[in-house]
Amino acid sequence: MTADLAIRLTEVSKFYGEVLGVNRVSMTIGKGITSLVGPNGAGKTTLLNLVTGLVRPTQGHIAIGDIPITDSEVIFRLVGYCTQYDAFPRGLTGLEFVRGYLTVHGMTRARAHELAVAALSAVGLLDAADRKVAAYSKGMRQRVKLAQAMAHSPEVLVLDEPLNGLDPMARAEVIELLRAMAAAGKIVLISSHILHEVDVISDSVILMNHGYVVAEGGIHEVRQEVEEHPFQVLVRCDQPSRLASRAFALDHTVEVKIHADARGLLVSTKDAAGLYRLVNRLAAEEGLAIEAVQPADDDVQSLYDYLIGNEGGHS
Amino acid sequence: MTAVTDRAAWGLRLRQVLAITRLELRKCFRGRRLIGITLLNLAPVAILALIHFVPEEIAARKFTPTRLAEMYAVMFTIYLLRVGVFFTSAALSIQLFRTEVLEKTFHYYLLAPVRREVVMAGKFVAACMASAVICGTAVIASYFVLFSMLGDGLGKYMFSGPGSGHLVAYLGVTVLGCVGYGAVLALFDQLWKNPIIPALVLFGWESVLFLLPPFLKLTSVLFYLESLLPYRPPVGPLAILADPPSTMVSVVGMFAFAGLVLILAGWRASRMEIVYSTD
C-alpha cells in the first residue's frame, strides 16, 4: 500500500472563527522532502495540524492514502508529527517521554524501550536520555520531539519548523536524517520560514502567505517564479502620461497603466530600483509633482523579498 | 492494514489505557504538586495523635473501643471523606483536561494511534488511583493512630473484633468516593471553563446534605457513600432521614455514573481541536 502513498488535500479551508488559517488548498504531497515555506502567520502550522487531524477543516477533505485523517487510531501508525509546541509533560526524562509515547501505541515496554533508545541515538540524545526534558536546551527539546516523531518508523513524517533553535551542527545532522528518511521512500513534510534554509534539501516547495498557497513546485521553478515576479509600483503625480512614456523606455518595465483620473499610474517592473531612480530624477530635474510612491502589492512582494533575502532592496 | 478483529482491537485499547494510566501516575507522583493535597489528607493523623497526650487513667476509662469507633466514624465522614476525598478528587480531576490544555501538552497523547476516548479513560483511571492511594493512606494512618490507644488490645480489636472489617469498609468507601467525586468533578471540568466555582458549590451542597429532603439527597455523592459506612455517626435533630440505597445500588450506580461521565468526556475529547493559542 505504500507504493503510491500520498497526502491529498481537496479544497481545504480552515477558519478560526473569523480568522483565516488556510484558504482553499488543494494539493498532493508524495514521497521525498516537501517544504512548506512562508513567514510567521502564513498558515504553515495550521496546514500541518490539518494534515495530522489535530484541527479539523472548516471545508474540504484530507486523506493519507485512502485513510481519512479523522481516523486517528490508524493515521498515527503511518504518521509521525513533530509539532511546533515547545511544552512537555511534566517530570519526564527524554527516554520516558519517547518510550511512554511508544507504549501508548500499545507496544510492550521492552519493545518501546528498544525503539526509544534507537530514536534517541539517531538524534544524538542518548547521553541525555535519562535527564529531565525540562532541563534540556531548546535544541535538545527540538531533537527529543524529533525522536518521538520518528521512533515508530512512520511512512509519513511531518515536522513543524524542525530546524528552529538548532545550532549549525545539529542542523546538519537533522538534515541528514531527513534526507535518509526521504531516500528510504518516506513522505517528509517540513515547514520553515526561511527559504534558503530548506531549498537545497527539498524535492518540492510550497510557498504560503496569509493562508494562501502562492507558489508550488520544484525548487527551481519556485525560485524562478519568485525572482521573476514583477514588482508593482503605484505613483500619484501630476503628469502620469509623461512618466509613463519614460518608464516604458526602461529595460525591465513590463506594463504601465494610467489611472482613470489621470492623476497617477501603476507600473509593473522587474527592476524597481531603476523605476525609483527615474521617478526621483523626474521630480528633481523636470519638476514632476509627486504626491505618493508606493509598492502596490506590498504583500506578495515583501513575501518574495523576504524569502529570497533581499529585504529593503527597493527602498 | 491487516483486518483487525474486534477482540484484538479491544485488547489493544485496554493496553493503551494501561499505558496512559502508568504515564499519568508517574507524572502525578513526580514533583511537588501533590504535597499540599497529601498534607490536607494527613491532617487528622496529627489531630488524632493528640489523644495520646490524654493522661492514662482517664484514657483507659473513656476510650473504650466503641467510643473510639464513634470518634473515627465522625472524623471519617466529616473530614476524611467530605474534605479529603473531595478536594483530592477535585485537584486531580481538574488536571484531566484543563491543565493539559493550559500547559499545551494535551497533543502528545493525540500524536499516537489512539482513540481520544481511550486517552480520557487512561487519565481518569490514573486520577482515581492516585486519589485512592493518597486518601487511602490517610484513612489507614489515622485509623491506626487512633486505635493504637487500645495498646495491647489493638490486635484483638482488629482480628477478633470488628476492626479489620471496619477498616476495609472505610477503604472501600474511600475508593468509591474517589471514583464518584472524580467523575462528578471531571464532568464539571468538561462543562465549565472554570470548574472551581461549581466544585465549591457542590462542596456546599454536600455539606448541607443532611438537611435536604430525600429526593434531593439522591443527587449527592455522599448519600450513596454514607450508607456504606460500617458505623454511622448520630445525626443532628434537624436532619431529614431517607432510606439509604442498598450496597449494590451504591456501588454499581457509582461506577455506572463514572462510566457515563467518561463517555461524555471521551466524546468531547474526540471532537476537540488542538488550538492552544486562544482559549
Ligand SMILES: Nc1ncnc2c1ncn2[C@@H]1O[C@H](COP(=O)(O)OP(=O)(O)O)[C@@H](O)[C@H]1O
Ligand atoms: N488558535 C487560533 N485561533 C485564532 N487564530 C489562529 C489560531 N491559530 C492560528 N491562527 C491564525 O491563523 C493564521 C495562520 O497561523 P499559523 O498556522 O500558526 O501560521 P504559521 O505556522 O505559518 O506561523 C495566523 O493569522 C494566526 O493568527
Ligand SMILES: [Mg+2]
Ligand atoms: Mg507555525
